[in-house]
Amino acid sequence: MFGGAAGGGKSHGQLLDALRFACLYPGSRQLMLRRTMPELERSLIPAALRLYPQRIASYKVSEHRWDFINGSTLEFGYCDAESDVTRYQSAEYDVLRFDELTHFTESQFTYLISRVRGANGFPKQVKSTTNPGGVGHQWVKKRYIDPAPPDTLTEFAGGTRLFLPARLADNPYLCQADAGYEKRLQLLSVRDRKALLEGVWELNEGQYFSEFSEALHVVSPHPIPSGWKRYLTIDYGLDMLAALWIAQGPNGDSVVYRELYQPNLIISQAAAAILAQESGKEQIYCRLAPPDLWNRRQETGKSAVELFADCGLLFDRSSNERVAGWLALHELLAPRQDETGAVRPRLTIFHTCRNLIRTLPALQHDSRNPSDVAGTPHELTHAPDALRGYAATVYQAPPAPPPSAYDADIGAFLRY
Structure with a gap:
């Protein structure tokens, strides 16, 4: 997972990595997901149309899919409702890509990664980008942030995991083209500024039971x-x-x-x-x-x-x-x-x-x-x-302790 501050080039990097994989492994299949279709239409789809060379790939609008001349495909999908994951029930992908992973629930993620499968020799990968915050913040943090320091490859039963922190400074092109972007992030609320500018994952604002441990x-x-x-x-x-x-x-x-x-x-x-x-x-x-x-x-x-x-x-x-x-x-x-x-x-x-x-x-x-x-x-x-x-x-609240003599004297004084 590549995540943290806004403006670090996460989505751009996801698209370029998908392009690289499609070219390296002819006939490969990839799925890139956002939570809703409008989010795809505002971000990933127009960005891919600007980035991908038309001489090696064509975009089929009705199917939201890039077809490469070497037989590879990159499909754009979404999971707005919880049950939308079943639309991919019979699908097989070599790489599954989540953009803004914390917008997804853990059950959606767990179901969808079961679609990464196949008998070919291509690498099987799940690659995600995200900012802190959102409905999935807690489970994403538990899966990627808590187990190990950033940039540390960890082993688990199904393979390996790696968290790559994203920083605004990682994207000098944005800083040069829009010098005021960082200043606008500084104007956000304390919580949003920590999440989007600093990439801080220790957030509990918005969490209803912040006392839970x-x-x-x-x-x-x-x-x-x-x-x-x-x-x-x-x-x-x-x-x-x-x-x-x-x-x-x-x-x-x-x-x-x-x-x-x-x-x-x-x-x-x-x-x-x-x-x-x-x-x-x-x-x-x-x-x-x-x-x-x-x-x-x-x-x-x-x-x-x-x-x-x-x-x-x-x-x-x-x-x-x-x-x-x-x-x-x-x-x-x-x-x-x-x-x-x-x-x-x-x-x-x-x-x-x-x-x-x-x-x-x-x-x-x-x-x-x-x-x-x-x-x-x-x-x-x-x-x-x-x-x-x-x-x-x-539940019944425990009974209040009996008043002390001092409390009784104060109560009598106030009544008087």
Whole structure:
């Protein structure tokens, strides 16, 4: 990944590298992606038309594809909606290229890189460019920035990874042609200036749960004390079933000890999948589902909770208060000092609950209502919405300590 400051020539370099690969490996196939088609039409497509020699390649507008005289192809594509990745389900590419990688969700990226395959002898590569920030900031940082210093090749099970930092100074042509560009970047907000001018990845503005820390909130699986109450909370739709099992101690401390995260399940399949996760000895104190599952379905005349009940699962209605629920979750995640003096949160998560751990820190503030969570990309909201239902319904703030004699005297004085 080549990423960091704006103006470093990232997209230009991506296009030239694609041209080089197409010429070096006759018959190769490449796909270059932006999140939306208008972004392609404003940036990569016109830039490629200026850069690529027409004597060796021609652009087919209707198919958004460059055809080279040696048989190579470079296709431009997009993934606006989460499900748009399926348009590439049967495709094969030698190189997959993401422009502005942080605009994509991790699930989109993971699906799309499975399209890099083929029996030819060409190198198989995924090459990305991006600025910090955006809906994918957290997972991109975790994948490319955190594991190793810049310019350091790292090995992993599927190959190697490399992060190349981009700096405005890397592009002297822009600095010469537009001497005021850096000054305009200086006028941005502190957060945007850090991201676009300095290429800083340590950003948490816009992150809704900025207090979330894997070091603090993610724990290894451990035995659940027998006296703890166990809850199941779900967010259900045909696009995704997100189910979380949470144990709560007598003092209100909670631990998310299991998750189920699976798409395309009808209710009977979802119920079977949930029941298969629970051991025969496990006693669930309460199962929670959001109020919309009580709406009757036109095709059956029954609500979703009635259909779940037919399959052996009974649910109580969880609170659907969004802002109040998120605030309760803030309370559960907030680090606090316990009776031993240790600083820890009221909610921890087993490291096996990887989708909750992935999506919770990726949530952003709603730009129109900063007290709420942004509803897009929708894929990020399923597991956190299930957790919100638990927090809004079950969490109770600890009782305030009794007032001291001094406080009582002050209160009497103020009343007088």
